[in-house]
Amino acid sequence: MSDFEKKILEFKNRLNSTQDSKEIESIRTDIFSKNGFINSQFKKLGSLSEDEKRTFASSINNAKQELLDIFRSKSTEVSDKDLNEKIKKEKIDVTLPEKEFKIGKIHPVSQVIDEISCIFSEIGFSVEEGPDVENDYNNFTALNTPEDHPAKDMHDTFYLDEDMKTLLRTHTSPVQVRTMLKGKPPFKIIAPGRTYRSDSDQTHTPMFHQLEGLHIDKSINMGHLKGCLNYFIKEFFEVDKIKMRFRPSHFPFTEPSAEVDIGYRIENNKIIIGEGDKWLEVLGCGMVHPNVLKNCKVDPKIYQGFAFGIGIDRLAMLKYGINDLRSFFECDYRWLNYYGFDPLDVPTNYRGLSK
Amino acid sequence: MKFTKDWLDVHLKTIKSESQIIQKLNSIGLEVEKVESIKSELSDFVIAKIIKANKHPNADRLKLCDVDIGKNETLKVVCGAPNARDGLLTIYAPPGSVIPKNGMKLEISKIRGETSYGMLCSESELKLSNESEGIIDLNDKYKTKIGKSFFGEKKGKNVIELSITPNRPDCLGVRGIARDLAASNFGKLKELKKNKIKKIIKHNLKIKIEKNKKQACSIFGSCIIKNIKNTESPGWLKNRILALGLRPISAVVDITNYVMFDLNRPLHAYDLNKIKNKITIRNSKKGESFKALDNKNYTLDKDMCVISDDEGVLGLGGIIGGERSGTEINTKNLLLESAYFDPAIIRKTAKKLDLNSDAKFRFERGVDPQSVTAGLESAVELILEICGGEVSKFDIQQTRKFKDLEIKFDTKMVSKITGSNINSNEIKKILSNLGFTIKTKGKFLNIKVPSWRPDIFGEVDLVEEVIRIVGFEKIKSIEPEKKRTKPTLNFFQKHFHLAQRSVASKGYLETITWSFTDEKINSKFKENLESIKIINPISSDLNVLRNSLYPNLIFYLEKNLNRGFGDQAIFEIGPTFTGKKTWSTKNCCLRN
Known part of the structure; x- marks a missing residue:
């Protein structure tokens, strides 16, 4: 057998033995492409005598036709086979069960805001809001915090312009200012919302949630303030009795000012709220400073009342045993699923706040 | 502010125990942050x-x-x-x-x-x-x-650390704390003992407060002490300095620090021999520089308050002294300064230079302007006792008169604000123990505010003084009324609530992400909105307010994908920012 015949046989075997479309394609180029086997044989013709030329040329043409036929049938066979396999694979099994429906979850912060609103609604507070981007006047000046006062150091403020007039609110207190400026006393509101301070570590995040409370009327005094917060804390933690202490403190916008601690103890690595001999700071409050009332066009000779600010995230952590504040904002799928609430679990007065 | 019980005993005669005192401090608004035993560290x-x-x-x-x-x-x-x-x-x-x-x-x-x-x-x-x-x-x-503790073994000695609110500079000195405790029936405030100091030499250094616009310095008191022998401080003084968390340096420096923490009266000691000709207190010129005691060079802006001599800046008034005129162990002659600087100007200067010091911390909160002489006396007495020497007359330069504020006070205000009845004799007793001078005028009290209380402006401030000493626990709690006159939520809030819960009920997990985001991701979603930059972002990848909820949600969606959760549905309902003054609440859901 000549080399030519050997080569033809080899190609035939290769084609016959494959089931792979890629392999077929590579054999095709080996035989029929510009520099393939057939063309290389035709190039040899020039060096042959007339007779030899004729016989060799016809055997090349015969071989070409033969290989082409095998190639075509093989190619159809393999592509049919591929298609069939594909169809077989993609067949829809209508008897399979449908994809499981999982209900979504409400973020603990949203749930706690609803719980708090529910409690305050019962004693006549309504919900107010204000923008996250505030001006320096509403966030500081109107709230009796003068320029260049060290009290400003307690707030690490994010600014949006170089002359430090537009900022992200550092507390929800500017909502007090907005509410009083746009309405007439009496005022009895709560204002939950996002607040911002440029602080980031284990226990601080650059964004967190606060709840502001404001009650202004003709004879609202510190007794009312104590009663209101006592009621709130008891309702929120869903206990009959709670150990609480009011400690004098300082905020520029209230006078007198107080911080409120609640008692707790640790039992089996779990925190028990309301009893024990340790104290945990949960909120700041006080009687609204007459200067703030004046700035908000409310006559301090006639009206007085209290305000308070509560860290919502902190309360959520305490009530639902969440350890890391930062995890609130990390959107971890597992965390959201674990700590989130069923959306149908709406806190209500008659059923109770939590299940 | 740190102190020890035995230091408190210098000013307060009391039979109360340390633990009773700690409890009381908390209830009168001087929050105890930490109680730490010195023993555990050093004995x-x-x-x-x-x-x-x-x-x-x-x-x-x-x-x-x-x-x-x-x-x-x-x-x-x-x-x-x-x-x-x-x-x-x-x-x-x-x-x-x-x-x-x-x-x-x-x-x-x-x-x-x-x-x-x-x-x-x-x-x-x-x-x-x-x-x-x-x-x-x-x-x-x-x-x-051999075998004995080097720092002494006074067992159980505690350092009490208070977190003093910025309105109470007087309690940045041990005496102020003692005064508050005395007013709370926790003992008697001792008189400051005054030994007659023999001022035998002449104060021959010329001192002048220049008339400048916004001159921060309005009192500059000083004296000269000659022929001292500066030395290591005696044990009691060293221990107090160590209790403050400071390092004992030399008797002169330790004494000025001691008086600062004792009376909230910052002082500064100069080596007299290093002062060229005379002292001028003036506003700085732009570009002037000096080397401070913290070994750093500071280049000044214009209009910062400097203490200078003929050669240039010696120090920044009320903030930090200069290296050139600092005292050393072999210093023989001293100029001792006790001055008053304006809180706001001090604060501005220190902020600009990013400089912090114990003196600055006090001046920016307000130091008693009437304590200039008492501060000098207290320090001179200690220096003469420990280092010897002869002292000059005090030179007090003063450009402004400080008048004690008077408040017309209706004692009924106390019950009006607090809801508790406190009889007017009790009110008078508390206020006078805190240092207020009281004159009865008809139905009102005429109350003179002591010079060390820059936080007292009006009647409500006096109410707070009374009620914090009486104790907030004495206020009777009034049960809230269960009455609603206005709907709790408005139209928009009701729909927010509905949208939030209905999306969650369709299988989406609610997330809360930052209101800020990465400018690079934000720009892909902001459409034609301007990006709103934060001047001082917490990090460079949280440098703009979000124009849309997508950037953060996509970021966290990918994070969850990388955690191996392919099948997820998350949403957020919250603010997006369309401009510096405009914003809207958006609800955005992503399902993967």
Whole structure:
């Protein structure tokens, strides 16, 4: 057998033995492409005598036709086979069960805001809001915090312009200012919302949630303030009795000012709220400073009342045993699923706040 | 603010125990942040003697010392100090003790194959000085004290640390704390003892407060003390300085620090011989510079308050002194300064230069302008006692009169604000114990505010003084009324609530993401909105307010994908920002 015949046989075997479309394609180029086997044989013709030329040329043409036929049938066979396999694979099994429906979850912060609103609604507070981007006047000046006062150091403020007039609110207190400026006393509101301070570590995040409370009327005094917060804390933690202490403190916008601690103890690595001999700071409050009332066009000779600010995230952590504040904002799928609430679990007065 | 009970005893005659005092401080608004025993840190360090300093078998530069710490047997301690030698008296730190310099806790360890039981200390390791060349070389006096604690073993001595709110500069001095306790029936405030000081020499340095616009300095009191012998402070003073968490330096420096923490009266001591000709208190010129006591060079802007002589800036008034005129252990003659600086200007200057000091901390909150002379007297007395010398008359330059504020006070305000009835004799007693001067005028009280209380402006401030001393626990709680006159939620809030819960009920998990985001991701979603930059972002990838909810949601969606959760549905309902003044609440859901 000549080399030519050997080569033809080899190609035939290769084609016959494959089931792979890629392999077929590579054999095709080996035989029929510009520099393939057939063309290389035709190039040899020039060096042959007339007779030899004729016989060799016809055997090349015969071989070409033969290989082409095998190639075509093989190619159809393999592509049919591929298609069939594909169809077989993609067949829809209508008897399979449908994809499981999982209900979504409400973020603990949203749930706690609803719980708090529910409690305050019962004693006549309504919900107010204000923008996250505030001006320096509403966030500081109107709230009796003068320029260049060290009290400003307690707030690490994010600014949006170089002359430090537009900022992200550092507390929800500017909502007090907005509410009083746009309405007439009496005022009895709560204002939950996002607040911002440029602080980031284990226990601080650059964004967190606060709840502001404001009650202004003709004879609202510190007794009312104590009663209101006592009621709130008891309702929120869903206990009959709670150990609480009011400690004098300082905020520029209230006078007198107080911080409120609640008692707790640790039992089996779990925190028990309301009893024990340790104290945990949960909120700041006080009687609204007459200067703030004046700035908000409310006559301090006639009206007085209290305000308070509560860290919502902190309360959520305490009530639902969440350890890391930062995890609130990390959107971890597992965390959201674990700590989130069923959306149908709406806190209500008659059923109770939590299940 | 830190102090110890025995320091408090200097000002307060009381039979109350430390724990009662701590409880009281909390209830009158002086929050106790920490109570730490000094013992735990320093009494571990004992005087020891190297019996034999052997060569370390495996290291040329180390020695293996046999150390006598007053026990039956000697200990093996590996030491690298060049001055470790037979018979040296030094200080030994046992395993378990914490080295003040670096907070390192010692353990028994093998050093080049030899076990070392503890460490021999250098002065710098104990924060006694900057000397770190070798271990401490004690003199022969200590020979009889081997095994005794170097810093003294006053057992159970606690440092009480208060977190003082910015409105109470007077309590940045121990005397102010004592006064508050005395007003709370916790003892009697002792009179400041005044020994007559013989002012025998002449104050011959010319001092002038220049008339400048926004001149921060309005009182500059001073005296000259000559022929002193500056030395190491005596034990009691050193212990108080250590209790503050400061490092004892020399008697003169320690005394000025002591008076600052004792009376909230910052002082500054200059080496008189280093002052050129005269002192001028003036506003700085732009570009002037000086080297401060913290060893850093500061280039000043215009209109910062400087104390200067004919050669240039000596120091920044009320903030920090300069290196050029600083006192040293061999300083013979002093100029002692006791001044008053305007809080707002001090604050502005310090902020601009990013400079913090104990003096600045006090001046920006408000130092008693009437304490200039008392501060000088207190310090002079101690300097004469410890360092000797002769003192001049006090020179007080003053450009502004400070008048005590008077408030017309209706005692009914107390019950009106607090809801508790407190009788007017009780009110008068509390206020007068706190230093207020009271005159009855018809139905009202005429109340003069003491000069150390810059936080008292009006009637409500007096109400707070009364009620915090009486105690907030005395206020009777009034149960809230269960009455609603207005709907709790408005139209928009009801729909927010509905949208939030209905999306969640369709299988989406609610997330809360930052209101800020990465400008690079945000720009892909902001469409034609301007990006709103934060001037001082917490990090460069949270540098703009979000124009859309997508950037953060996509970021966290990918994070969850990487955690291996392919099948997820999340949403957020919250603010997006369309401009610096405009915003809207958006609800955005993503399902993967």
